[in-house]
Amino acid sequence: MAFALKAPPSTSSTATSLSHPMRQRHAAAVTVAAPGRLVVRAVAAVTAPAPSAKRASRSAAGERGLSVAEAMSRVRASGKTAFIPYITAGDPDLATTAKALRLLDSLGADVIELGMPFSDPSLDGPVIQASAARALAAGATTDAVMSMLKEVTPELSCPVVIFSYFNPIVRRGTGNFAAAAKEAGVKGLIIPDLPYDEIRGFRKEIVENKLELILLTTPATPLERMKEITKASEGFIYLVSVIGVTGSSSGD
Template sequence: MGKERIEKAIQQVIDNGDKAFIPYIMAGDGGLEKLEDQLLFLQNSGATVVELGVPFSDPVADGPTIQAAGLRALKAGVTLDKLLRKLKEIKDSIEVPVVLMTYINPLLQYGVEKLAIDAKAAGVSGFIIPDVPMEEEGIIAPYLSSEELALIRLVTITSPIERIKEIVSHSDGFVYAVTVAGITGARATLQSTLDSYLQKVKEVSPVPVLAGFGISTPEQVKQTSQHCDGVIVGSKVIEFIRGGKDQELVELIGASRLGIAVE
């Protein structure tokens, strides 16, 4: 089911000698009527999994680009309920696994037991919930697990190795390795300690490790992927979609498939 779809999709890419690429888009940025075409475009462009943001008024982990996309979606009237209804409507045409990135408040308001059931019916494969620490995830993890939905755990560049080990041991689908100490957003350079951090997470993780936050160029995709199983890119993907730069987006996704060695 959901967990298996994510794991199978990532493993297939790895078995082919490539790296996974997970683009992030904000659901309903430009209207929910565009969502099916957006997902199909990402699917056909080689996305391994799609991370789909749920618009929320207080997105603590999001940088300016994603915050702006969320505000546009909120102004368009997008809600979690409407999103799940739309996903259910289009799920038969979407083959790429979809993971919802959201915060705990909308999920509690929706009702976590109902959420898990409705998300599974809508073809959702899992959730990323950055404001729920491991110690508090009992409020939602059992409900997701009962519907075979993945709860993607996050580790950070400032996490002690003991905590990283504990988090990855509970991880579903893949581990989201946050590559910066801060919010999302494109960055010109990545921290020099990034390589050793990703290698450390990879050594202890029983599931694939994907790096996200701050990755925005094909060169960064290739460089970062050397030390993990793939990357997650959000702000730059949103910028390309909003700017109609389809070819640039295809090239960005393709950077994970063009050979991993960097001179």
């Protein structure tokens, strides 16, 4: 699971260096990736709770299709911490993923990260590796995931962001992938293994399809490079909390 940090006033030099440039450039919070992301394996047969006042007002106004930046701006204006859950698409199957997306939205998710299953998730630990393997075995292809999203996203009040390694995007063609994501109702992309220096070649397709490219920084990112990333990132900045694969450390 990813957690969004509010950026409260602080005299800490560390807090200032991380939050201040982002607060000036974006009306969005910083997102910190916990050492392990939560993987939802199934959705129990539960009754969705009544929508919150915030979501009820959205529904009454007929609002749909919020961008990530808009969603995060609302969170920031409310003074709350964003709820950004992560699930792997297709684990255990895409029908369950569709139910999970609807349930997470009804529970108040501000943004949902949907992991695109990949055969070599090198930055993830055994839990998400196993989740991706189950999804691929169940037939969660890129086309199948996009088809499911096209059916579900019109029902959601929060934006969906695809978390994908770059290889599946390149295999499909960056322009084709971006166009398919837009058609499926996706609002943004997180590509953890795409180097910052190489985003320029992909930016054109991102802009043309009105997607937001969410960039990452790590504890090892130099401050000057971090400033460049905060200027280039859209929606929010994904701040990796520890160096290593997901689930590899307690973070202390």
